[in-house]
Amino acid sequence: MEKNIPLTESLFYILLSVRRPNHGYGIIQEVDGLTGGRVVLGPGTLYGAIQSMTAKGWIRIYSEETDSRRKKEYIITDLGRAVFAEEKKRLEELLRNAELMGEEKRC
Amino acid sequence: MLKFRAYFDKDRETKWLNEMAAQGWAMNGFLALVYSFERCQPGEYIYQIDMTDSFGVVNSDYSEFMREAGVEIMCTWGFWVVLRKRAAEGPFELYTDVESRIRHYSKIRRLFKVALILETVCLVIDMMATVGSKGSWLTIGCVFLIGAVMILMGRELRRVSDILAELKERIGESAGCLRRRRVSGFVPVGLLFNAMGILLHGCENEIAGGHLVRGVCVILALVFLVIGFVRTAQERT
Numbered sequence: 001m002e003k004n005i006p007l008t009e010s011l012f013y014i015l016l017s018v019r020r021p022n023h024g025y026g027i028i029q030e031v032d033g034l035t036g037g038r039v040v041l042g043p044g045t046l047y048g049a050i051q052s053m054t055a056k057g058w059i060r061i062y063s064e065e066t067d068s069r070r071k072k073e074y075i076i077t078d079l080g081r082a083v084f085a086e087e088k089k090r091l092e093e094l095l096r097n098a099e100l101m102g103e104e105k106r107c
Numbered sequence: 108m109l110k111f112r113a114y115f116d117k118d119r120e121t122k123w124l125n126e127m128a129a130q131g132w133a134m135n136g137f138l139a140l141v142y143s144f145e146r147c148q149p150g151e152y153i154y155q156i157d158m159t160d161s162f163g164v165v166n167s168d169y170s171e172f173m174r175e176a177g178v179e180i181m182c183t184w185g186f187w188v189v190l191r192k193r194a195a196e197g198p199f200e201l202y203t204d205v206e207s208r209i210r211h212y213s214k215i216r217r218l219f220k221v222a223l224i225l226e227t228v229c230l231v232i233d234m235m236a237t238v239g240s241k242g243s244w245l246t247i248g249c250v251f252l253i254g255a256v257m258i259l260m261g262r263e264l265r266r267v268s269d270i271l272a273e274l275k276e277r278i279g280e281s282a283g284c285l286r287r288r289r290v291s292g293f294v295p296v297g298l299l300f301n302a303m304g305i306l307l308h309g310c311e312n313e314i315a316g317g318h319l320v321r322g323v324c325v326i327l328a329l330v331f332l333v334i335g336f337v338r339t340a341q342e343r344t
Contacts, residue, residue, distance in 0.1 A: 008204060008206050009204065010203070010204045010206070010207070023175065024172050024175050024176060025175045025176050025177075028176065039203075040198075040203060041203055042199075042200045042201045042202050042203035042207075043172065043173060043176045043178055043201060044155075044157055044201030044202045044207060044211065045201070045202050045203045045204055045207040046172075047168075047169060047172050047173075048207050048210055048211075049207065071175070072168070072171065072172075
């Protein structure tokens with residue numbers, strides 16, 4: 001992976017929310033639920049994130065319903081999954097090393 | 108109901124729209140500098156102003172996206188789009204994390220930079236017409252108008268740049284990337300001298316030494332403006 005920059009929280013949770021096909025408002029609700037209301041995505045943030053992740057090839061359009069209510073759904077791509085896996089490894093490393101903090105007290 | 112306002116500061120404009128809504132007036136249209144309002148329940152709506160990527164049009168993705176999120180698109184003007192949402196459905200914030208706020212303010216900053224450059228070109232043309240003794244009341248008015256608009260745009264540009272600097276620092280993207288360009292104070296001073304030079308154009312014959320004073324004003328104006336532009340361009344943080 002050429003870019004090893006950490007994912008922002010918002011991008012992390014958006015990627016997670018499109019592991020199954022999901023649409024704009026559904027993503028906002030899922031992230032709200034997953035974080036217990038801590039991360040509530042604004043529509044501007046989400047729209048911009050979807051645009052940039054689509055451009056980077058991390059997500060793609062899943063379907064456009066052809067019935068009267070067009071609802072665009074997004075789904076993660078293989079590249080998106082790879083990026084997410086990298087991020088997961090990074091977070092695991094952080095958590096592992098965080099345990100070290102507890103050692104100090106026993107001196 | 109109609110109201111006339113000239114806002115350069117989008118955040119202040121948003122705040123004003125929400126204050127009106129709190130008093131029971133919901134904005135429902137905008138043309139030039141005139142806002143139209145309709146009656147509503149006090150605090151029924153929350154307003155936000157967003158910036159689009161293309162002039163005058165909102166692409167269908169965006170409008171569909173907003174509609175789905177329960178956001179109503181009230182009107183568009185240039186690159187701006189006014190949105191509103193029912194307060195009963197909860198808080199309404201467009202940008203909820205630092206990175207997207209940085210992106211948003213960067214777009215605004217770029218817009219104001221371009222606008223300022225265009226205004227400078229207009230000013231130079233206008234001043235050339237003035238100095239070239241084609242000065243008339245029209246060019247006088249234009250100098251004041253363009254100068255005032257430039258100063259207001261410059262202030263908004265500075266405000267947005269300061270916000271961006273603070274946001275970038277928050278995510279650790281600091282010194283070295285900070286380019287806060289301040290418009291040198293020489294510029295408005297130069298503009299004022301120019302205005303004075305023009306005003307004297309009409310009555311330089313009546314006042315003793317009027318020609319000399321006017322000449323001095325014009326020279327000072329050009330000197331201050333050149334110094335101002337050079338200093339503004341040179342400034343690095």
